[in-house]
Amino acid sequence: MTSDESPSATAFVPGHITGFFSAHPAADSRHAGSRGAGVALTDGVRVTVSRGDGLRLNGDSVEIAAVDRVFDALGIDGGVDAETPLPLGTGFGVSGALALGTALAANAVFDCGRTENELITLAHCADVDAGTGLGDVVAQARGGLPIRLEPGAPGIGELDAIVDAPRIEYLTFGEMSTEAVLGGNTDRLSAAGERALNRLLAEPTVDRFMTVSSEFADEAGLLTPAVADAIAAVEASGGRAAMAMLGRTVFATGRSLSAAGFEPHVCGVDFAGGRLNRVVDADGTCSLAAAEPTESVRREPAGRK
Amino acid sequence: MTSDESPSATAFVPGHITGFFSAHPAADSRHAGSRGAGVALTDGVRVTVSRGDGLRLNGDSVEIAAVDRVFDALGIDGGVDAETPLPLGTGFGVSGALALGTALAANAVFDCGRTENELITLAHCADVDAGTGLGDVVAQARGGLPIRLEPGAPGIGELDAIVDAPRIEYLTFGEMSTEAVLGGNTDRLSAAGERALNRLLAEPTVDRFMTVSSEFADEAGLLTPAVADAIAAVEASGGRAAMAMLGRTVFATGRSLSAAGFEPHVCGVDFAGGRLNRVVDADGTCSLAAAEPTESVRREPAGRK
Numbered sequence: 001m002t003s004d005e006s007p008s009a010t011a012f013v014p015g016h017i018t019g020f021f022s023a024h025p026a027a028d029s030r031h032a033g034s035r036g037a038g039v040a041l042t043d044g045v046r047v048t049v050s051r052g053d054g055l056r057l058n059g060d061s062v063e064i065a066a067v068d069r070v071f072d073a074l075g076i077d078g079g080v081d082a083e084t085p086l087p088l089g090t091g092f093g094v095s096g097a098l099a100l101g102t103a104l105a106a107n108a109v110f111d112c113g114r115t116e117n118e119l120i121t122l123a124h125c126a127d128v129d130a131g132t133g134l135g136d137v138v139a140q141a142r143g144g145l146p147i148r149l150e151p152g153a154p155g156i157g158e159l160d161a162i163v164d165a166p167r168i169e170y171l172t173f174g175e176m177s178t179e180a181v182l183g184g185n186t187d188r189l190s191a192a193g194e195r196a197l198n199r200l201l202a203e204p205t206v207d208r209f210m211t212v213s214s215e216f217a218d219e220a221g222l223l224t225p226a227v228a229d230a231i232a233a234v235e236a237s238g239g240r241a242a243m244a245m246l247g248r249t250v251f252a253t254g255r256s257l258s259a260a261g262f263e264p265h266v267c268g269v270d271f272a273g274g275r276l277n278r279v280v281d282a283d284g285t286c287s288l289a290a291a292e293p294t295e296s297v298r299r300e301p302a303g304r305k
Numbered sequence: 306m307t308s309d310e311s312p313s314a315t316a317f318v319p320g321h322i323t324g325f326f327s328a329h330p331a332a333d334s335r336h337a338g339s340r341g342a343g344v345a346l347t348d349g350v351r352v353t354v355s356r357g358d359g360l361r362l363n364g365d366s367v368e369i370a371a372v373d374r375v376f377d378a379l380g381i382d383g384g385v386d387a388e389t390p391l392p393l394g395t396g397f398g399v400s401g402a403l404a405l406g407t408a409l410a411a412n413a414v415f416d417c418g419r420t421e422n423e424l425i426t427l428a429h430c431a432d433v434d435a436g437t438g439l440g441d442v443v444a445q446a447r448g449g450l451p452i453r454l455e456p457g458a459p460g461i462g463e464l465d466a467i468v469d470a471p472r473i474e475y476l477t478f479g480e481m482s483t484e485a486v487l488g489g490n491t492d493r494l495s496a497a498g499e500r501a502l503n504r505l506l507a508e509p510t511v512d513r514f515m516t517v518s519s520e521f522a523d524e525a526g527l528l529t530p531a532v533a534d535a536i537a538a539v540e541a542s543g544g545r546a547a548m549a550m551l552g553r554t555v556f557a558t559g560r561s562l563s564a565a566g567f568e569p570h571v572c573g574v575d576f577a578g579g580r581l582n583r584v585v586d587a588d589g590t591c592s593l594a595a596a597e598p599t600e601s602v603r604r605e606p607a608g609r610k
Contacts, residue, residue, distance in 0.1 A: 104468055115452065115509045116466035143577060147420065158460065161421035163409055163581050204420045271577035272448060276468050 006050050009108035010278040013097035014044040014270035015086045016140045017170070018245040019213030020220075022193030023134055023186040024151040029125040033151030034135035035197055037209055039251075040143045041168060043267040045084040045094060047101025049109050052079025057088070057098075066099040066133070069126035074103070076110045085265075089175035091247025093136030099123040100137050100274045108279050116141075120274075121153040131179040143273030145209070147200065164206045165271075166253040169264035173226040173248040181222065181246050192219035206253055213242035224248050234260045311355050314413035315583040318402035319349040319575035320391045321445045322475070323550040324518030325525075327498030328439055328491040329456040334430040338456030339440035340502055342514055344556075345448045346473060348572040350389040350399060352406025354414050357384025362393070362403075371404040371438070374431035379408070381415045390570075394480035396552025398441030404428040405442050405579045413584050421446075425579075426458040436484040448578030450514070452505065469511045470576075471558040474569035478531040478553040486527065486551050497524035511558055518547035529553050539565045 021036030055067055071077050080102055086092040100123040107114050114122075120141045127133035138157055139146040145162040181189075196212040214231060217223050223231075227243050230250040234241035239256025243249065250257065257264040326341030360372055376382050385407055391397040405428040412419050419427075425446045432438035444451040447464055455463035486494075501517040519536060522528055528536075532548050535555040539546035544561025548554065555562065562569040 107468055113508060113510070114468070115506075116449070116468050118465075119468060144421070144580065154465075155463065160423075160459075163412055163419070163421050163424060164584075165581055201420075203418060205418070271580040273576070275449065275576040276470055279469075 006052070007109050007282045008048055008050040008280045009105040009276060010046060010048040011101040011104040011274060011276050012044055012046050013101040013104075013140050013274035014040040014042065014143060015084075015097060016040050016093035016136045017091060017249070017251050018135065018139075019209055019242050020193050020196040020216035021135060021148070021245055022190035022197070023182060026151075029128040030121060030153040030156055031151070032128045032134065033124070033138065033148065033153075033157055034193075035148050035151055036135065036193055036245075037145070037147045037162070037197070037200055037213075038139055039145050039168060040140060040270045040273060041092070041267050042270045043085050043092075043265070044270060045082055045086065045097035045101055047098060047105055048081045049078045049102055049105035050081070051109065053077060055080040055082070057082045058084065064095055064098050065130035066095045066123070066126040067102050069129055070099050070102045070122055071106065073122045073126065074106055074110065074112050076106060076112070078106050078109060087172055087175075089177070089247060090172045091176070091244030091249045093133060093140055095130065095132035096123065096127045096136035096140055097274070099126045100140055104274055104276045108276055117154040124153045131182065133178065134182060141273045143271045144269060145206070147197075147204070162204050162206060162209060165269050166206050167255070168251060168253060168267050168269065169255065169257040170244065170249060170251040170267075171230060171257060171262055171264045173224070173250075176224075176246045176248050178246045189220040189222070192216050207240075210240040210242055210253055214240060217243035222246070230257075230262065233262075236260070311357070312414050312587045313353055313355040313585045314410040314581060315351060315353040316406040316409040316579060316581050317349055317351050318406040318409075318445050318579035319345040319347065319448060320389070320402060321345050321398035321441045322396060322554070322556050323440065323444075324514055324547050325498050325501040325521035326440060326453070326550055327495035327502070328487060331456075334433040335426060335458040335461055336456070337433045337439065338429070338443065338453065338458075338462055339498075340453050340456055341440065341498055342450070342452045342467070342502070342505055342518075343444055344450050344473060345445060345575045345578060346397070346572050347575045348390050348397075348570070349575060350387055350391065350402035350406055352403060352410055353386045354383045354407055354410035355386070356414065358382060360385040360387070362387045363389065369400055369403050370435035371400045371428070371431040372407050374434055375404050375407045375427055376411065378427045378431065379411055379415065379417050381411060381417070383411050383414060392477055392480075394482070394552060395477045396481070396549030396554045398438060398445055400435065400437035401428065401432045401441035401445055402579070404431045405445055409579055409581045413581055422459040429458045436487065438483065439487060446578045448576045449574060450511070452502075452509070467509050467511060467514060470574050471511050472560070473556060473558060473572050473574065474560065474562040475549070475554060475556040475572075476535060476562060476567055476569045478529070478555075481527075481529075481551050481553050483551045494525040494527070497521050512545075515545040515547055515558055519545060522548035527551070535562075535567065538567075541565070
């Protein structure tokens with residue numbers, strides 16, 4: 001654990017749900033990524049880096065290849081203590097959040113002297129090279145409702161966004177391997193993703209985002225039975241839901257999941273994106289303390305009523 | 306005023322202090338702008354757009370050319386009620402904040418169907434064409450501690466950022482005409498701005514930002530006596546302060562102004578940048594309500610002790 005006498009820094013990075021995407025691998029991972037759209041969540045990952053070692057997620061020792069790769073790229077080795085209400089492997093970009101949060105906080109602790117774009121690039125490449133993400137990091141860095149127009153790191157890829165701030169509901173049924181899906185044939189998926197992006201850009205609203213995301217999940221052939229059932233139940237009650245790419249997770253805007261009888265997790269849109277929010281110097285003084293992320297809505301327990 | 310039965314939308318846009326810059330005018334205002342660096346503030350402008358008319362700032366009717374230009378560009382006409390603790394014409398980018406906030410909120414009220422980049426571009430061009438700003442809008446849209454690497458609207462200009470979250474103190478002595486400064490010979494100012502940017506990029510930290518901003522204010526020949534005296538007083542007490550471009554305003558990080566015996570306004574860094582945070586539909590229901598900006602530190606009265 002981080003002691004008060006040891007220098008440390010804490011970053012917050014929002015979770016990110018992708019509604020639809022097309023995969024764009026590339027030999028140079030700065031150019032690799034995805035086109036698509038998603039939502040950055042007030043539920044995210046709080047990452048504290050210190051001069052210790054190891055990675056603990058909610059108190060448990062874990063191995064996350066993207067975090068190791070960030071330290072390697074910075075040429076340093078530090079300890080990471082991360083906390084999140086989000087489960088791993090279920091489509092919330094937790095690996096990307098850990099990579100970006102580690103980069104932002106390590107830069108402060110070890111005086112790496114990097115700019116924000118350089119740290120985002122490091123984290124993007126780490127997540128891509130580890131096979132755990134293909135566009136979460138750049139979206140998590142921007143916040144809001146990012147549209148990935150062109151794949152790649154800052155200065156290479158291109159982002160836009162939907163201007164809105166919906167309430168978000170979500171429900172998780174279990175993991176799905178990002179590596180397995182992205183390592184297979186992604187032609188069908190990517191064709192569906194390109195269609196969805198064109199339809200969203202013709203009408204860049206949250207309603208259209210949910211419609212094309214729901215269609216994408218179906219067309220991409222990634223639906224699992226529990227996810228398909230939940231989406232169908234929401235649509236039968238007049239709401240709209242879609243699948244978080246890539247996880248066995250259903251998400252919806254407004255009250256679509258609760259109106260259909262589910263008891264979802266509830267959060268809001270995080271507009272700030274990944275940011276450093278606390279640095280403790282070697283003498284134990286806290287040299288800065290930015291606003292912690294504020295949830296726009298009360299969290300509620302998950303499960304079916 | 307906005308009635309509960311009339312559709313309306315509210316956006317928040319942070320104030321923005323530029324520490325140094327070089328001016329880059331262009332015939333096409335999407336390509337015009339500035340290179341430089343600054344800080345987005347938790348003190349900002351709350352802009353509510355409704356189907357009424359007129360522009361009220363803190364309850365007083367005012368004319369802001371940039372706001373008129375935003376409505377013209379969207380082909381609509383609406384009413385604007387804005388609130389801010391920041392004074393106009395003193396280097397906080399209030400005109401840019403009004404333009405961007407109006408664009409974000411009007412898009413929701415009038416279903417304009419624009420993306421975030423399109424609305425930022427509209428507001429950037431409006432502020433540039435009105436002669437009231439030359440880079441505030443893109444920085445206010447990003448939030449944090451933006452570095453303007455290349456001038457221009459999204460997709461044309463290029464931004465990076467310093468990764469940090471300092472406490473900000475500021476003190477205002479009065480107005481300065483942005484139009485008059487930018488309309489004159491800016492060669493000396495721009496040469497100093499380019500030097501400052503190169504020095505910041507060599508070491509992208511808040512300390513270096515304050516150092517090069519202080520040097521820039523001196524080299525650009527824009528210091529007024531009260532501003533120069535305050536900066537000298539801060540430096541004499543071991544702190545660091547600089548001038549907000551363009552206004553008779555001194556800003557500092559940490560407690561540099563208070564340590565020198567001033568009673569500054571205090572705020573934090575706004576990481577989210579301009580965002581929509583409330584839409585009231587025609588039937589009076591509030592369809593969304595994102596987190597309001599959270600100040601990281603308590604506001605204090607301004608003035609000399």
